[in-house]
Amino acid sequence: MKFGSNKNIRLAFLVAGIFIAAIAFCIIANLCFGSINLDTSDNKRYSLSYETIGFLKANKKNIAIRLYKDKDLGQKSVALERYAGYVRKLLEKYRDNSLGKIDLTIIETIPFTSTQVEAEKSGIKEFELANKEKYVYLGAVFTSEDGKSITIPRLKFERAGQFESDVTQILSVLAADKKPVLGVISSFFRVAEKNNLWEYAANDAFINQLKAREYEVIPLSTGASYIPQNVDAVLVFYPLNLSKITLYALDQYLMRGGRVIVMLDASYDRKFAEDDIYKTYYSGLDKFLQNNGVVYFENTVVGNIKNAFEVLLDGEKIKYAPRMIVDGQSGNEPLINRGLKNLYFSNASYFKYDADNDNINAKVLLETEDGSGEMSADFFANPSYNNFVKMYDTTNKQYPLAILLEGRFKSMFERPLFENTNIGTPPFLSVSVRPGKLLLIGDCDWMNAKLWDNKADEQHGIYDSTYISDNIIFLLRIVDYMTESGYITLASRKNNINISLSEALYHKVVASYQKRKSEIESNLVKIKREKAVLEDKMRRENMPTVKQFKTMEELQRAEIEQIINLQQIDYLIGEKYSNYRSYFNFSVILVVPICLMLIVGIIYAVYEQKTKRKAREYIE
Amino acid sequence: MQLIKDVVNCWGKEFKFYFQSKMIYLILFVYATMSAGFVLYVSDFYENTVANMAQFFIYQPGILATIIPVLTMRLWADEYKYNTLELILTQPISIAAVVLGKFLAAWSVAGIMILSSGGIWGMVAFMVNLDNRWIAINYLITFLMAGSLCALASLIAVFCYNAIAAFLGALALCLLTVMANFSYWIEKIIPDNVILNDLVKSFDFKWQFENMIMGQVGVGGGVYFVLLIVAALWTSLIAVEYKRK
Numbered sequence: 001m002k003f004g005s006n007k008n009i010r011l012a013f014l015v016a017g018i019f020i021a022a023i024a025f026c027i028i029a030n031l032c033f034g035s036i037n038l039d040t041s042d043n044k045r046y047s048l049s050y051e052t053i054g055f056l057k058a059n060k061k062n063i064a065i066r067l068y069k070d071k072d073l074g075q076k077s078v079a080l081e082r083y084a085g086y087v088r089k090l091l092e093k094y095r096d097n098s099l100g101k102i103d104l105t106i107i108e109t110i111p112f113t114s115t116q117v118e119a120e121k122s123g124i125k126e127f128e129l130a131n132k133e134k135y136v137y138l139g140a141v142f143t144s145e146d147g148k149s150i151t152i153p154r155l156k157f158e159r160a161g162q163f164e165s166d167v168t169q170i171l172s173v174l175a176a177d178k179k180p181v182l183g184v185i186s187s188f189f190r191v192a193e194k195n196n197l198w199e200y201a202a203n204d205a206f207i208n209q210l211k212a213r214e215y216e217v218i219p220l221s222t223g224a225s226y227i228p229q230n231v232d233a234v235l236v237f238y239p240l241n242l243s244k245i246t247l248y249a250l251d252q253y254l255m256r257g258g259r260v261i262v263m264l265d266a267s268y269d270r271k272f273a274e275d276d277i278y279k280t281y282y283s284g285l286d287k288f289l290q291n292n293g294v295v296y297f298e299n300t301v302v303g304n305i306k307n308a309f310e311v312l313l314d315g316e317k318i319k320y321a322p323r324m325i326v327d328g329q330s331g332n333e334p335l336i337n338r339g340l341k342n343l344y345f346s347n348a349s350y351f352k353y354d355a356d357n358d359n360i361n362a363k364v365l366l367e368t369e370d371g372s373g374e375m376s377a378d379f380f381a382n383p384s385y386n387n388f389v390k391m392y393d394t395t396n397k398q399y400p401l402a403i404l405l406e407g408r409f410k411s412m413f414e415r416p417l418f419e420n421t422n423i424g425t426p427p428f429l430s431v432s433v434r435p436g437k438l439l440l441i442g443d444c445d446w447m448n449a450k451l452w453d454n455k456a457d458e459q460h461g462i463y464d465s466t467y468i469s470d471n472i473i474f475l476l477r478i479v480d481y482m483t484e485s486g487y488i489t490l491a492s493r494k495n496n497i498n499i500s501l502s503e504a505l506y507h508k509v510v511a512s513y514q515k516r517k518s519e520i521e522s523n524l525v526k527i528k529r530e531k532a533v534l535e536d537k538m539r540r541e542n543m544p545t546v547k548q549f550k551t552m553e554e555l556q557r558a559e560i561e562q563i564i565n566l567q568q569i570d571y572l573i574g575e576k577y578s579n580y581r582s583y584f585n586f587s588v589i590l591v592v593p594i595c596l597m598l599i600v601g602i603i604y605a606v607y608e609q610k611t612k613r614k615a616r617e618y619i620e
Numbered sequence: 621m622q623l624i625k626d627v628v629n630c631w632g633k634e635f636k637f638y639f640q641s642k643m644i645y646l647i648l649f650v651y652a653t654m655s656a657g658f659v660l661y662v663s664d665f666y667e668n669t670v671a672n673m674a675q676f677f678i679y680q681p682g683i684l685a686t687i688i689p690v691l692t693m694r695l696w697a698d699e700y701k702y703n704t705l706e707l708i709l710t711q712p713i714s715i716a717a718v719v720l721g722k723f724l725a726a727w728s729v730a731g732i733m734i735l736s737s738g739g740i741w742g743m744v745a746f747m748v749n750l751d752n753r754w755i756a757i758n759y760l761i762t763f764l765m766a767g768s769l770c771a772l773a774s775l776i777a778v779f780c781y782n783a784i785a786a787f788l789g790a791l792a793l794c795l796l797t798v799m800a801n802f803s804y805w806i807e808k809i810i811p812d813n814v815i816l817n818d819l820v821k822s823f824d825f826k827w828q829f830e831n832m833i834m835g836q837v838g839v840g841g842g843v844y845f846v847l848l849i850v851a852a853l854w855t856s857l858i859a860v861e862y863k864r865k
Binding site: 014026036601 | 639644645648649652653656657659660665666732736739740743744747748751753754757804818819821822823830834835836837838839840843844847848850851854855858859862
């Protein structure tokens, strides 16, 4: 047989040729256009944010990144292997956008070799996996040209949403030449110092984050007579009992081109000012702000019914407008609020900016959206379902919640507060000699974890704040911007689902029993209280009466009954949860497919009938 | 214009045939059950749900590679069995229209099949916040991937006179395509060769699909699946023409 004369052989060659050509074309397409990707992921997970790109372009220092990854990661943990792929891709984007300043090396660790030793020496730690796999490493080391080094010992999948934020933060710390200094004036710090709680306070997430980013945080007294020259910005929050001297110091600091961040709850400030007992707590900041064109409406607080939280009030579930979620504005400059989606606000004070000073430029950073309204600040003293409904007045106005003023300010003082300058204060200035910055937030509770994290154990103000919130990101960005430490490097968090399907199902079941459960729990508390009172009474009396014994017996019986009821509900919740899970599985595996078959069948039957009718008509 | 008309006619005939045979109901049921079963019992879906429902999509190539051969096994085998191919080819209709029409009919049914898994999406979205836009894009990517498997399976069908043989051949080819982890083998044979590994990845079916569903919809991935469809259809066309000669 002559080669090639057989048509089957020719066909085989042709087919092979086509597929080889397709593979070649595929390789060429991947080589040429492989880097062109449309990022379809949630929050553009595979793209660098504006903040990061801005930082990378401005960075002047050489930084080396070493990514340590287990060679057999895919066999040990598929989820980690996928995450490692994501990490690698993002780090490559850092390198590509750094104008040659970032060098990326990927080191594959092999157990019992020099790579493992090197990884461990660099601070990379082994993962403890549920499947008991050993020597699993995935971590990164960042080293700057001046020898500073920061290690992420374990790159955890759970932190995927914050990976970019973490890396940019580390790079910005390595790139910084000097530590920015933030002075903090707060009654909280005064109380903390007085009660020897400074260490406890230092554990706070916000302060911790600042320190991790190489900020120097200096507590300033609420009676401080001047702001030290080395302070880059001053943060004033929970400003109870602010002395006139400190107001003067802040005012003069601003005149010298200082940057002041004020977090003030004006309605509480008014309450303190009017109250005989608490009037010493009054901050007096309203006059300082008024002088700069910011006027507070002390009797009003604002809310947004559309983005309100659901809370239980008088046993009824209502949308509680004073707790709301605000989205950051989308403007380019400044980048403080870009991409922040869930800023949780509580009891925001209403203020407006009305300055006659043309030298000041004002930018609203946050404001309420459609569905906003206002209500009397006194409502918070005793909220109830009825007065909530009556007192909330929807105006649909956009109320500013955070405002940034930049420019040359005028002093609120006409003359120096101190005639005697021996105390070391700088000379008095009636107008700014350098442009200053004043940023105002209409709420003090921003660092309160209870507002965004339902799992926070107790409402301890700023103690238990957590880094998960966009609130903290916003505050850190504010500090970046105000201290001009370099760049706003904090990228917005990229969303992760932080609740599993089983948890969501469980919450659904619990919610259906919530009312009954809370009734029983409150009954139980009542009974326990009555029991405690009676026990106390019986202990004090030498000879308890028979009636008292009987009442005690009845109370004990009632208590047991309530406990049994509670156990019953817990059992029912467990039962219902497992039933829900079975229904879910059953419907997904059987009911949905059967329904689908029926739908397709019905559509086809209708179509067939129609065709038959047409055919019949045609024949007739 | 005529080609498009012919393709539409051919597609309509084949598509109707799927529903007349009642086989489609069984296929839909098996696919929906398999998808749900893998998601619920293999992927630990209750504890590890992520915003893009990745656990659901990761299993799709394997499931579709098993089911698509059932859709395509009778595309050409029946024509050979009843000698209707000769009849079709004597009609004033191009072979390209027949090949395309048959492929599009199989792909459309595969599309309906993929849509049938929407129940899982709906039920999960009812309970947790999912990124619905991302999931919708992942459905489109899965549809494109199913198209490439349909094209490969219909190519095998062209060569087989028997439906069972067409099914087995297509099953083998589809599973081989989906499971062949080229980059893994290259890494085993020639370790630490990054350039070679990247080259091999560009025609690795699994890598391309996973890359796309994880949020990296790139030109490379799109070109890969489209090329696979074009190459398989072109080969089918040549094969049918050879048979005609």
